[in-house]
Amino acid sequence: MRITIWDLPVRLCHWLLALSIAGAFISVNMGEMEWHMRFGFAAGVLVVFRLIWGLIGSETARFTRFIPGPGSIVSYLRGTWRGLGHNPLGALSVLAMLAAVIFQVATGTMSNDDILFDGPWAVRVGKDTSDMMTGWHTTSRWVLLGLIGLHILAVAVYTFLLKKPLVRAMITGKMDAGKTDAGEAVPEGGVRAPRMRHPLVAVPVLAVAIAVTAIGFRYWLA
Ligand code: HEM
Ligand code: HEM
Helix, strand or coil: CCCEECCHHHHHHHHHHHHHHHHHHHHHHCCHHHHHHHHHHHHHHHHHHHHHHHHHHHHHHHHHCCCCCCHHHHHHHHHCCCCCCCCCHHHHHHHHHHHHHHHHHHHCCCCCCCCEEEECCCCHHHHHHHHHHHHHHHHHHHHHHHHHHHHHHHHHHHHHHHHCHHHHHHCCCCCEEEEEECCCCCCCCCCCCCCCCHHHHHHHHHHHHHHHHHHHHCCCHH
């Protein structure tokens, strides 16, 4: 039985976030700072969107459903955890990545490159704070890159060693509910399809996310 586990907004948000972060790294290496800020802004919008969607979105997108307690982590490590969506360890890495992106974007808005480009808050917070934020911003890239590397490695292990098609699920939204996370067969009727929100609900949520991030970037003053 194939069921939908990731709604369209979660999937679009994921791939666009990956693209914006790649764009932020590429543009900064090319010295294209305006583009660097635009990609960073896009990443900011997507994370704010994901945070709101994590409160009101589909069942598998909700933080209350996938933020793990110690019990579920232990049962996952013992191989007895059953469920659809993010597994307890995956959920920790998701939260860490979202937090790392927020940190990267927030420090970016206060950074300066000592030549031509200032983040929108750089002047307002003062040169000393801006320089400190620039230091954090350039160092924390390694945390973000490390988490992304670990994420892609974990996905590769699931895909190639454990034969669980996670990437396909993140593209199509669908997963074979006949197998548990550990690859064992689930008894018929053992899995209920998660409740999904209508994707159009994501449209006003996106509008709010754009507005909130634009305010954060002081675009209303520009
Ligand atoms: C900049 C790069 C990336 C970032 C920041 C990132 C971030 C994330 C986040 C935040 C989630 C949670 C999705 C949600 O609940 O909204 C996720 C899930 C996922 N990502 Fe990525 N991702 C990146 C790149 C990739 C790449 C390149 C792949 C594939 C090769 C990938 C495959 C997946 C898969 C399969 C899941 C679902 C995991 C599960 O079943 O629990 N990601 N990613
Ligand atoms: C996910 C989003 C972001 C990522 C991954 C990212 C990544 C980076 C990296 C890796 C550098 C260091 C480049 C180097 O030293 O060669 C950098 C520098 C910089 N970033 Fe970002 N950034 C992001 C968002 C932003 C945003 C939103 C802004 C401003 C609005 C910003 C402003 C800056 C500035 C001003 C520098 C120059 C610092 C310097 O020259 O020392 N960044 N960023």
